[in-house]
Amino acid sequence: MIRGGFARGNGQAATARTAAGPALRTVGVSRRYGEEAGAVWAVDRLDLDVPAGQTLAVTGPSGCGKSTLLQLLGGLDRPTEGEVWLGGRRIDGLGERALARLRRRAVGFVFQAYHLMHELSAAQNVELPALLAGASPRTARARAAELLDRVGLADRARHLPSELSGGQRQRVAVARALVNEPLVVLADEPTGNLDSAATYDILRLFGELRAAGQTLVVVTHDERVAATADRVVSLRDGALADDIRLDGHGTGLAGEGSDDGSGRPGPGHDDGGGSGLGAMLAWED
Amino acid sequence: MQDVVLALLVKEPSHGYELRQRLAAALGPLGESLNAGQVYVTLTRLEKAGLVVAEREDVPVRGPRRKVYALTAAGQERVAAWMAEGAGPRPDVTEFHLKLVAAAESGAADPLALVDARRRELMRTLAETQRAALDHGAHARAGLLLEGISLRLQADLRWLEACERTWSGRARRGEGGGAG
Numbered sequence: 001m002i003r004g005g006f007a008r009g010n011g012q013a014a015t016a017r018t019a020a021g022p023a024l025r026t027v028g029v030s031r032r033y034g035e036e037a038g039a040v041w042a043v044d045r046l047d048l049d050v051p052a053g054q055t056l057a058v059t060g061p062s063g064c065g066k067s068t069l070l071q072l073l074g075g076l077d078r079p080t081e082g083e084v085w086l087g088g089r090r091i092d093g094l095g096e097r098a099l100a101r102l103r104r105r106a107v108g109f110v111f112q113a114y115h116l117m118h119e120l121s122a123a124q125n126v127e128l129p130a131l132l133a134g135a136s137p138r139t140a141r142a143r144a145a146e147l148l149d150r151v152g153l154a155d156r157a158r159h160l161p162s163e164l165s166g167g168q169r170q171r172v173a174v175a176r177a178l179v180n181e182p183l184v185v186l187a188d189e190p191t192g193n194l195d196s197a198a199t200y201d202i203l204r205l206f207g208e209l210r211a212a213g214q215t216l217v218v219v220t221h222d223e224r225v226a227a228t229a230d231r232v233v234s235l236r237d238g239a240l241a242d243d244i245r246l247d248g249h250g251t252g253l254a255g256e257g258s259d260d261g262s263g264r265p266g267p268g269h270d271d272g273g274g275s276g277l278g279a280m281l282a283w284e285d
Numbered sequence: 286m287q288d289v290v291l292a293l294l295v296k297e298p299s300h301g302y303e304l305r306q307r308l309a310a311a312l313g314p315l316g317e318s319l320n321a322g323q324v325y326v327t328l329t330r331l332e333k334a335g336l337v338v339a340e341r342e343d344v345p346v347r348g349p350r351r352k353v354y355a356l357t358a359a360g361q362e363r364v365a366a367w368m369a370e371g372a373g374p375r376p377d378v379t380e381f382h383l384k385l386v387a388a389a390e391s392g393a394a395d396p397l398a399l400v401d402a403r404r405r406e407l408m409r410t411l412a413e414t415q416r417a418a419l420d421h422g423a424h425a426r427a428g429l430l431l432e433g434i435s436l437r438l439q440a441d442l443r444w445l446e447a448c449e450r451t452w453s454g455r456a457r458r459g460e461g462g463g464a465g
Contacts, residue, residue: 061446196432204419223442224435227411228419234404236449244405246412 021088023184023215024050024073029082029092030238031068042068044238045082050184055206055216057226058233065238066219067188073217074107074186075099087183104133108177110187114169116161116176122168123148123157126176133180140179147175151205167198174205184215191225203228288367289383290327291336291360295391298355300342301325311386315379328354336360368394371406378444385448396452404445411438 031043042065050056058066071077072084075091084092086106091099103109116125123144130140148157151171161169170190177185187206191199203225209216210230218229226232230247233240293304305324309316331337337360339352356364368388381403388394418431 061450200419203415207419223408223411223439224415227408227415227435232408236453242401242404244408246408 022049023052025085027083029079032080053213055210055229056231057229058219059226060235064235066235070219075103106183108182108185110173110177110190112189112192114173121158122172130179151175187218292364292387294356295393298353300351300353400449
């Protein structure tokens with residue numbers, strides 16, 4: 001159903017992979033809502049490094065701060081204190097215009113409710129961020145056509161969002177997020193409105209992005225979505241509660257097993273573990 | 286059952302009636318199906334296996350002198366091994382619940398550390414299941430089986446969130462010990 005791959009010959013993802021430092025980094029970042037007595041720390045002194053090419057899932061109960069964290073990472077919101085780095089550049093102090101430019105070029109957003117423009121076709125929705133970033137109409141059109149083909153919607157390019165299913169709308173949104181070859185793709189509950197089959201389509205798409213080296217951060221309350229990432233961090237009350245590697249080679253990465261910040265005793269090292277699926281099959285003779 | 290009874294003896298020696306009360310409190314309505322004999326049968330087996338020793342009470346609080354059971358060194362080792370072992374991919378909710386209760390009461394392990402370890406174990410199995418499901422295609426029959434497995438694992442992970450909330454709340458308020 002989803003054709004083609006996301007192998008990229010050029011672009012920032014390849015560059016970022018070889019560059020020193022993580023694609024995303026927060027240093028002691030906090031975000032407070034409200035004042036004084038009523039103040040709530042949605043994110044509380046969080047340190048997080050996301051290496052280029054990693055797919056990271058952020059999970060936790062409602063109100064744990066995961067969506068706020070995503071907005072801080074993408075420059076949609078500013079921290080109350082601490083630092084946010086994107087591609088080796090500190091962004092928390094940037095002015096509004098510089099931040100908007102950076103978001104357009106370096107960040108692709110995917111939201112639960114798609115946020116497509118109702119009056120534009122699928123192709124026009126994908127083209128729009130390219131045009132805003134200064135691409136020629138011809139280039140934008142070509143990129144949109146290519147991306148819609150990759151997400152399996154070449155034959156829906158002229159359809160309005162209202163003529164598409166939820167799963168198809170979200171695939172348009174993913175294509176739109178990719179049109180400027182962003183350094184990072186940030187997705188907030190991307191499967192929250194989707195049924196099981198459409199969820200698997202999006203997960204397959206993310207799998208292709210991952211194979212192509214795209215840095216991807218997915219905020220989700222769905223453990224089945226989180227389980228497809230290289231790494232899962234759990235937030236509790238705005239702080240890191242756990243940090244799990246699922247990429248099959250759980251050792252050798254900097255900070256492995258030591259950056260969970262939970263302060264709890266217990267299995268500090270997350271050593272990969274063995275196969276569990278095979279053992280689901282237990283014959284009773 | 287044997288592991289649970291052993292773990293309940295870590296904190297201090299106890300007699301059968303009290304053990305049954307503590308088990309029933311931890312199990313709630315499920316504990317109603319626990320008959321009095323089961324605990325004593327288990328204790329007798331554990332005694333034969335050399336995991337507990339039984340002594341008569343010196344001075345009965347009331348009634349006749351009852352048998353007080355205490356862990357042997359081998360019994361303590363077995364509790365430690367049970368606390369450390371993973372629950373496996375097909376989890377038994379009741380057993381894990383009792384393990385958390387016993388861990389908190391006895392101090393033999395931190396319930397939150399057990400929850401973390403269990404979450405990691407389940408997430409790994411879920412990751413493997415999802416990888417297989419994505420490889421197989423959602424419409425194949427095997428895909429349907431994998432979806433069923435992943436939904437069960439998800440249910441277990443959500444229950445762990447509830448466990449975490451409960452036990453971290455108790456730890457904060459210093460209510461870790463005590464049955465019920």
